[in-house]
Amino acid sequence: MSATLTLNGSESIRVLESTPDRFEVEATYAPRGERPPKHVHPHHDESFTVLVGTVRVGFADHEQDYPAGESFVVPRGTAHHMWNPGDEPAVLRWLSTPAGRVEAFFTDMDRLHREDRASLVGLAGVLHRYRDVMRPTSPVTRAAVRVLGPLSRGGRA
Structure with missing residues (x-):
């Protein structure tokens, strides 16, 4: 599977795997991209590995930058949003489990x-x-x- 989907003006994903248990994508965040609204996922966990560039994640009480080579997890119910604060594209491996909808x-x-x-x-x-x-x-x-x-x-x- 290799569908590429646009999520907003600065973020797109390429689907790598889609099963009821796993939805895995490679996400590309444009430089100086949009900061989406903070949100939660009530029924799935997300895990990310930064492959290229840096992504900034805003949690409920702090923001943190994750450069290439670092990984992080956003458990279900955790308020967050993320964007690329840098001048080069950021590419991440992104896994949602269970995949649900x-x-x-x-x-x-x-x-x-x-x-x-x-x-x-x-x-x-x-x-x-x-x-x-x-x-x-x-x-x-x-x-x-x-x-x-x-x-x-x-x-x-």
Whole structure:
């Protein structure tokens, strides 16, 4: 399997393995990329190995840079977000276990970008539909997802 999916304007993934237990990708983060909203994954753990460059991870109480060669784990329920603060692309190996609906979530995010529908309502629709995969931690963002999500083709991307 080698599908490449766009997650936002600065992040894409290439699918390496997808089973019910494991969803493994190689992620590329563009230089000086977008800082996504903090979020949690209620049902899966994530583990990362930085292959090239540096990625910055913001946790609930601190930020930490991980350069090439380092690995880290984000257990389910842990508030986090990550981006590339550097001037060169960052490449990571990223594993989600169990996989659940992670691939479907990423596929719908990619579809939004390919169809030029990555608006606030479109993104809220995907987050609303996949709240079992990813939940924003900000109360304002969660409220927007609750209100706007159902307006996006009945909550479907």
